[in-house]
Amino acid sequence: MNFKKEIGKxxxxxxxxxxxxxxxxxxxxxxxNVSLHLEFHQGTYTDTTESAKRLIEEIDEPNVYLYWQPLAYTSKEERLEQIKxxxxxxxNVHVFQWDSEFKRYPLADGKNEWNDYINQVQTLSSNKHYFLLEFMKDNSIDQFEEDAVVFKEILA
Incomplete structure (x- = not known):
């Protein structure tokens, strides 16, 4: 599946x-006194680092930001570069664990990866950040509760 809708295209x-x-x-x-937050998301005009950066810079308003999330078709290294x-x-950051086919996994499966993403976001960005857990495996409440415990461990 190709979900890219790059601005350059x-x-x-x-x-x-x-x-x-x-x-x-x-x-x-x-x-x-309200801000706007565009989602860095596949299938949108912010689905690559270059297109997101170009859009935000062209808008050039102090109250426009991005929500970051891992794009399914990128590697951990690419994601860390995106954050940079x-x-x-x-x-803000949307937190979940999935693969390139959008198959959902427990957050524990990506604990080390998410530790690196969150450290990078908090180190490089002076903005205030909120983190949103989403896309639970099997849309399960129990999985959400497990992921929340793991997420608290990552933030500790």
Whole structure:
């Protein structure tokens, strides 16, 4: 499956319209002391480091940020590089463990990996961060509770 919808693959006119719309929304939000957070996510205009960075920089509003999450089609090393490149723009992080086929696993299976991601986010970005657990294996409440315990261990 190819979920990439890179900005570089859309026309400049469409890109300019997206930037204009988000910029307008950001300015309206700022007038109410609200920030906007775009999700770094496959199948969107922020599905690569380059496209996310270009979009945020073109918007150029102080209240526009990114939610970071691991893209299914990238390696751990690529993800750490994404965090490094996007650190100035990352606000919040979506936490889950899955593979390139979107098969969900217990967070414990990626504990070391997530320890590295979270350390990198907290070290490189001066923004305040919130972490959201999502995509539990089997959509299970019990799995959520287990993942929460593991996540608390990672943060400790």
């Amino acid at each position: 859309i026309g400049e006119e469409e890109f300019a319209k997206i930037v204009s719309d988000i910029k307008q929304a950001a300015q309206l939000a700022q007038s109410q 490149e996007l650190s100035a723009y990352i606000s």
